[in-house]
Structure formats: structure tokens, C-alpha cells
Amino acid sequence: MILEKNNGKNRKKERRKRLVKFKTPYYVIHEDELDENFNKLKDALETYWNNYIIGYSYKTNALPWIIKHFDSLGCYAETVSEDEYNLAKLIGVAKNRIIYNGPIKTKNSFLEALQNECIVNIDSQREVEWLREVELKKRTVGIRINFNIEKMCPGQSQCPEEGGRFGFCYENGELSKVIKSLKEKKVKISGIHLHTSSKSRGLDIYRAIAEIACKLQKEFELDLDYVDVGGGFFGGLPTKPQFDEYIALMENILSTCFDKTKTKLIVEPGMAVIGAPVTYITRVIDVKDTEFNRFVITDGTRTSIDPLMTKSSYFHSFEIDGPREVHPNQIICGYTCMEHDRLFEEKDGPTLQSGDYIVYNKVGAYTMCLTPLFIKYFPDVYVEANGNLKKVRSAWTPTEYVQRSVLE
Template identity: 80%
Template structure:
């Protein structure tokens, strides 16, 4: 706290801080778990979770592949210097041009739609190899844990209704090698049960369709950086127990695509109190931060936070900590029986690295500064946007 307190007092708020040692320590726990339980693996860092250029380049330097889900992300990976065959290309919105290039560059490409199967006819390389995403009923296997219990997931080819079998048949008729399967699924719980189910489906599909696979891609979606939640080793150990019954560790790579698990915990957001006002109903503490910068979808009910204040303060029974926007629901938390906050006090929100920088809207204020903290030293890795950056690619009438 001492290091971030000094930064909070010296830098213009609001700003994000990437804690490099925490990031690297968390990543090391992940690689240690993989090396122990499946020492033939690829880690693909999920660009959609946080594609800040410093972050994606750092994960590249650690040996990660770039896990991309659009032409923009695919081109971003190339722009920051990711080796062309170290890109994983997923998702339903690939363009034809980038899809063909990725397949021909021997990227890991996981097909998600019928049109991608049709595009295979135009791949010029004699040896064609792709992966395929599997859609399966995770709710049936893990009741109450899926994100869409009544509607089912929308990505990949459905196993239960035969669409997966039809897709595999089509791909084989085109004399294209199916080198891998992709089984990422979203859940409300991130529980070990989800990954037990994924591993079981991988084995079932492999045996039923006689697939000789170079990789099994289980996606991401697991916890990381929280001591009270399942740990990396628990996830990998469970999958090892199941996958090893059908797959040879030496032959088949395990691909995981973490986002939140590796980048969520090591980022903080620092704000200042800019006003305090009393109304008939509440004391409102207004800050120069905003809820949309730490919870863009406004779905969370609580945050990890700490206060930076000087001197002794009387306790106030209720304070509503609010953001700077003109939306009434830009309220971050209710402080009950905590020190009375004053203008200039700082509030630091921790574990806000996932789906924040990439989803924060350009609403009222633009993107804030981002600093890298390394052993107490701070480096600016993204300057705050100004109106000049906002209008940079716009055409304005003379």
C-alpha cells in the first residue's frame, strides 16, 4: 500500500496500475501447474480480456500465444510482433482474408461456423489443418452452472443434435486434417465441475469420431489470483486425470486460453474524492473515477477496495461512493461505519484487470493513464486520451 500511496499522491487520478511482480507470480503458478500435470502445453493469452499493448507484448515475451477472436485482434497480434504461427484464431467473426492467411501461416485456427468450412476450399496449401469448436450441453452436465441454462450456448457445432458430426464429415471430405478440438464454455461458477465436464466431452468426441488430435483446447474461464477460489493446479489436475485416459501427453498438447485468470488480479484503479455533498437522504462522496472503469457492465455487487487517508477521522454511518458521470446509477459502493471521507482522499480498487480497459466506454471522459509498477518504480505505458486522440480518425466538416 505504501508504494501505491506515493503514486496516488504524485500522479493525476484516475489511473490504472499494472503490478508486474504480481502478474508474473500468478503466471508462474499457472505454468508450474501445467508442467506438473501436462508438460506439453500452450498458453494462449486472451486478447479480448485486456488487449493493452504493453500487456499483450509482455505475455508474448513470456512465451504465450496470442488468442484472438477477430480480424482486428489478429492484426494487432502481428502489429506488436507476435510470430505468425503463434496466433490462435477463434470466434465467429473471422474475415475470409484473415482466416485463409491464418490457416496458410499454420496458426491454430478453430472453426466456428459453416462459412469457415466453405472457405477451406480456397486454402492454397496442400496440407490443410484446422481445429473445430464443439458446442455441447454444459447445463445438463453441470445443472445450474451455465450462463444460458434455458437457451444453450451459441458457439461451435452442436454435438447433441448431430451438427458436429456433419461438420466433421464435411471437413474430412475436403481432405482437411482436424488437428484439434476447442471446448471453451462459459459458466456462472467457474467451478471444477465445468472442467471435469469439458475433459469428459473431449474424450467422448475423440473416441466417437476416431480423431487423431494434436491438441485439445479447453479455453479459459477459470479463476486465478484469488486464494479463496479453486487454484490452477486443481483445474489442471482434474483434467489430467480424465484426459490421460484417451490422450497421450507426449502426442497431444493441452491448450488453455486464460484471460481473467492471469490479468484480473494484478491491476488496480486509483481515484480521488473531488466532492462531498449531503442531501435529504444520503451523504454522497463524488470521485474522479467511475463504475464503468471497473465494472463496465455494472453487474457486480461489491469490489475490492482500500482507502488512502491522512489523520484520524470520525466514523460516518453511511456514505455513497459515486463516480463522476451524469448517470445516477454510477454508484460504486455504500460505505457503512467507515472513516468520513474528504476531498483529496484516495480510493484504490484492486483486481480490476479483466474486461475493464477493453469495455470502458468513451463516455464524458476518455481513457485514463496506465502505469506499470515494478518493485516500486512506475512507468507510464499508456497516456490518457485527450480530445486529439478521440478525433484522430474522424472526418470533420470544414
């Protein structure tokens, strides 16, 4: 059987042609797609809780262009380390538009963030101690809540047996103790932070988050400036829950205990806003037959689109010239020396050959930031806007690799 080279719509074909013209491998960020999806999130918040903050999750993808772009769209910077906190300042985020989360804050950056009136959510006992050194009028923090999400959403949490490790545990009384201790220290509890990474990213998770927020508000008589529900949403995928559904569902519950005009809803999207609008473009460099398999070697790598090696399939397409014979089974591989740098098996697909392009879609989250400097260094990144591509990061070379190193 002969496969036609491209039976997609013309628009898609044209777009793919535009994309495959630079030295591979490289990423392309589709700015229009990013903005369109981001606006859906904003619209949902404006419709259902028009007193909100969107904190873009730096850890999900902190490419400088990306974090600057989200700043320009009005997002706060959601950071979880001193490095991320300082990165936000370095790229020009206003000093009070940083959300500072996580267990690994340093004391200096913690104190500075409070001084600058950032949104600081405490995660550990040591931060409670540091608060003694903060002047009374700046003693304002949110508390990261550790709660039994598995019980509320069976089968959907990330650590069903061991439970989550972040925040102060509600069920064993640690939360109650910390609230008491903060009150003794005259610390204002301005918010609760309920981020929950889940396997499902489903609506149930956000129902549970909103319910627990209400439960805590009542039980501890909290008068909160914000409820921070964190990230973990889907976004940009038509077959998955939409922003409207997440926010409407939470509004329904939260509005029974919180006054919309007083308490802000904070969301911290990462994957939902940067996962979908990014493409990774690679090329076939060799085709090799062995006793067992046909291996198609490419100049991309699994470590650039699945650094945790957890995925078994990818949104992908081929950009090839001319009709091709069908091949029963080809194993598409990356360039590294790791045997398991195998991306996918193509069954009954077009017979690939050197020079063909393989384009991976929806690879913006937890990729660029997690890619190791293994064998080759960081690739080029382009932004596509109005049909044009602009380079926003040049591939690293040995020059960047040796920076800040002592050679002798």
C-alpha cells in the same frame, strides 16, 4: 467513534503510498504479481501436462503493454476478430503463434492465418466453405464444440435455458455433420476447442470439458494435435480454485484418451492472469448531502471497473490522512452523468472528504477494453515493477479522440 487511518501492515501501507502520487484516475499493473501468478499456471502445466500452449486471451485486456508482456512470457495470442489478429501481428507476435477463434473472422484473415500455420478453430459453416480455397496441405483446423454444459454442471452455465451459441452442436448432430464435411474436403481436424464461460469458474466445468473431450475423441475416432480447453479459470485469488487443481483434474481424465507426448493441452486464460494484478486509483472530488443520502463523488467511474454494471462490491481500500469520524452510510459515485454510476455503499466507514484516495483492486479483466469513451477518455496506465512506476499508456485527450475522423 474515531477510525485510525490505516491499520494494515507497513509493507502494504508503503506500497499504497507509492501508488497514490499521480494524476487520478489511473490504473496500475503490478508486474511482479502478474508474473508470479502466471508462473503458477506454467508450473501447473509443466507438472501435469508438459506439452502445452498458453494463449493469452486478447479480449480480456488487450492493452498493448499487456499483450506484449504475455508475448514475452511465451504465450500465443488468442484472438477472435480480424482487428485482434492484426493487432497481434502489429505488436510483433510471430505469425504462427496466433490462435484464431470466434465467429467473426473475416475470410482474408482466416485464409492468411491458415497459410501462416496459426491455430485456427472454426466456429461457423461459412468457414467450412472458405476451406475450399485453401491448398490441401494447409487445410488444418480445430473445431469449436457446442455442448450441453448445463446438463453436466447444473446451475453453473451462463445460459441455462437457451444454451451456449458458439461452435457446432454435439447433441443435435451438427458436429457430426461438420466432421463428415471436413473429412470430405480432406481437411485435417487438428484439435477441438471447448471454451466455456461459466458463472462458477468451478472445477466441475473443467471436469465436464475433459469428459466431453474424451467422449468426442472416442466417438469420432479423433487423432488430435491439441485439446483447447479455453479460458474461464480463476487465478490469483487464494480462496478460489488454484491452477494446480484445474490442470491436475483435467489431466486425470484426459490422459485416459490422449497421449501427453502427442496431444497438446491449450489453455486460453484471460481473467485468471490479468484480473488480479491491476489496481484503479481514484480520488474524492466532492461530498454532497441530500435529503436521502450522502454522496461521495470521485474522479473514477464504474464504467472503468465494471463496464457491464454487474458487480455489487469491489475489492477496495481508502488512502486517507489522519483519523476520521465514522459515517453511517456514504454512497461512492463515479464522475459520469449516469445516475447508476454508483460504485458502492460504505457503511460505518471513515467519513470521506475531498482529496481522499479510493483504490480498487483486482480490476484487470474486461475493464480497460470495455470502457466506453463516455464523457472522459481512456485514463493513464502505469506498470509497477521493483517499486517503480512507469507510464505505459498516456490518457487519451480530444486529440486521440478525433483521430481518423472527418471534421467537415
